[in-house]
Amino acid sequence: MDQFVLNWLFIGASFALYIGIAIWARAGSTSEFYAAGRGVHPVVNGMATGADWMSAASFISMAGLIAFTGYDNSSFLMGWTGGYVLLALMLAPYLRKFGKYTVSEFIGDRFYSPTARLVAVICLIVASTTYVIGQMTGVGVAFGRFLEVDNTTGLLIGACVVFAYAVFGGMKGVTYTQVAQYVVLIVAYTIPAIFISLQLTGNPIPGLGLFGDHAASGEPLLAKLDQIVTELGFAAYTEHHADTLNMVLFTLSLMIGTAGLPHVIMRFFTVPTVASARWSAGWTLVFIALLYLTAPAVGAMARLNISEMMWPNGTDGEPVSVEMMENDARYDWMATWQKTGLLGWEDKNGDGKIAYFNDKNADVKAKAEAAGWGSENELTNFNRDILVLANPEIANLPGWVIALVAAGGLAAALSTAAGLLLAISSAVSHDLIKGAINPSISEKGELLSARIAMAVAIVVATYLGLNPPGFAAQTVALAFGLAAASIFPALMMGIFSKVNNKGAVAGMLAGLIVTLIYIFLHKGWFFIPDTNRFDDADPLLGTIKSTSFGAVGALINFAVAFAVSKASEPIPAEIDELVESVRIPKGAGAAQAK
Structure with missing residues (x-):
């Protein structure tokens, strides 16, 4: 069967499954739209959280970044x-015990302030919108290759699919759709790797x-690759790695940014009890590990194959000759990907060969010139986001495996996009409209406003996805930095400290604004993103890159919050009691949902 037809069959069948599940699990109340009625089983929630968590950055982009940078990018x-x-350990159980629908609602109640909310x-919205751009980038890459359409058309198709199952299904529909998407993406990732x-x-x-021997040479695989x-x-x-400080800050930014991601935290509001939240966290780790233990091998083996x-x-x-x-036939995949504009080569010296080497290395450049291969690298473009999607073709695997990977890549991007869009729409409808504009x-009106907000968010995300500020994983890293600098400190201080409302507001604003300014300056955007958006300008603070600055932003958030809180009045007695009741269990047994 023709590969194009196979791709359409696998992708079409997966989309039909997602939309069918959404119709079956259509949300009929705000409780179902925001928290799936708080009745999701921990194993089911763990699988859904795994799909929500493992985005296009994990499935499509991460292995590519590891492949071309090496072990340094294992920091992802x-x-x-x-x-x-x-x-899972420090935030999810306590937030579930608090019993609210959204992260913003927790912050507003804990810091007794509509302004804080x-x-x-x-x-x-800033962090989630940045994150969703990476997902839409992944959708465009996958559609562009496997359905042989341009990036814009691919994004529009993906946006329509998300609209079909997220707008009507809400958290209830998204939850069960994400279970199906997890199954698709994990099978699609592991089969080619095997x-x-x-x-x-x-x-x-x-x-x-990965730590075994290369079959053809008998040498250790990693030694062969290094050679x-x-x-x-x-x-x-x-x-x-050459820059320990930047790597440590980057890893820390990803860690605390993860803990501050609202679309993941919202998943823990869907289970019936605090104990269920802990169990679902454990199951999620199991489901995540299946992919994350495989990704380094995928990156290394793909780099060796190329x-x-x-x-x-x-x-x-x-x-290789032209x-x-x-x-x-082994090189057919290159011609196919060249049509997408994500892979390119040029016989610059007209010798009928395509020389692939690092032309910035003087010794290798001299060797290439002496051998008559020219002085420039002729593999002129290799977008790292294509690596995992191209892997089955590079390894000459059967057509059904290629189609399965296409469906898996789209499942990863769409599952996280749906979770992020749900977080954005919930913040607008529940926290902004109901919490501030029209209490x-x-x-029924709130449910309608949530669906309208979701639709608008999809339109905005699609537009921004056409002009991403980097590869999928790089864009996602920026989103993690923003969440690290703004949301995570507020959650931690809300549970484990007595910081007041003024301190929380000042801290969040300081962390967000400073981090945004640093990102814009470091990326060279200023007020309008330029055409070199994938390249960074020189760091403004030592060697700290924009993707690593989230940890610094978080420290600024904490420092400002504690300083302002200390200089102003203490928290009210009832809030003091609320903090203690959330953090310290009272009585025997598991705390039940409100």
Whole structure:
């Protein structure tokens, strides 16, 4: 069967499943729209949270960034996984015990201030909107290749699908849709990884194959990879990071940003008890680990495959010829991806070969010139977001595996996009409209406003997705930094300190504003994003990049909040009692939902 038809069958079947589930689980009340009626089983919630959590950044982009940067980008794995543990232990049970629908509602009640609630809404919308851009970027990449449409058309199709199951289903529909999406994405991620691991190492478990031997050479896989990439002038795959401070801050930003992500926290409002929240957190870790333990192997093996394809006779031989690329079926995937504009090459010296090497490395450049391959790298464009999606084609796997990966990549992007859009719409309808503008609004009116807010958010996210500020994982990292600098400190201080309302508001504003300014300056955007948005300007503070600044923003948030709180009046007695009741269990047994 033709590959294009297979892609349509797999993707179409998955979309029909999602929409069918949404119709079956359509939200009929605000409780179902915001919290799925608080009746979701911990295992089901764990699977849904895993899908909500493992976005396009995890499925599509992360392995690509690891592949081309090496072990340094394993900080994505450490930060995201460590952050989820922090969320599960330090925040989720306490927020569930508080018994509200949204993060902003908790902040508004805990800090006894409509202003604090409004500021939290602003922080939430800024972080979630930045995050959802990364998901829409992933949707465009996947659709552009597998349905052979342009990026704009792909985004519009994806937006329509999200609209169909998120606007009407709310949290109830999204929850059960995300369960299906988790199954699709984890199967789609692991099956190609198993095939590729068997091909390269003979081991069916990718994580073990990564530390095994390369079947063709008999050398350790990582040693073989290091040898090839260093001979091409690139840094060794296992090379130690050069900037410890930036790596530590980046990992910390991802960790605390994770713990402050409202769309993930909202998932813990859907279970019936605090004990269920703890259990669902544990199950989520299990489901996340299945992908995150596989990603480093996927990145390393894909980088090895690409290098060997570009130098089929080894780095002491000849680079791949244009004739081979045009006539050998192993290279068909390159021609297909070239049509999307995400992969490109050019025979610059007209020798009929495509030389792939680091032309910034003087020694390798001199070697290439002496061999007559020219002085410039001729693989001119390789978007890192395509790596996981292209992996089955690179490894020459069956067509059904390629189609399955397409469905998995879209499932990852759409599941997280739905969660983020639900967080945005909940903040607008429940916290802004009901909480500030029209407190007397009816339940029916609030439900309608939530759906309208969701629709508007989808339109805005689609528009911004057409002009992303970086690769999917890089854009997501910016969102984590914003959540780290604004929402996480407020949640931590709300549970574990006696900071007052003035301190909380001042801290959130300081953290958000300083981090936004730093990101805009470091990315070179100023007031209008320029065409070089994927490249950073020189850091303004030492070597700290925009994706790492969230940890600094969080410290500023904490410092300002405590300073302002100390200089103003203490919290009221009833709020003091509320904080104690949330943090310290009273009586025997599990605390029940309100």
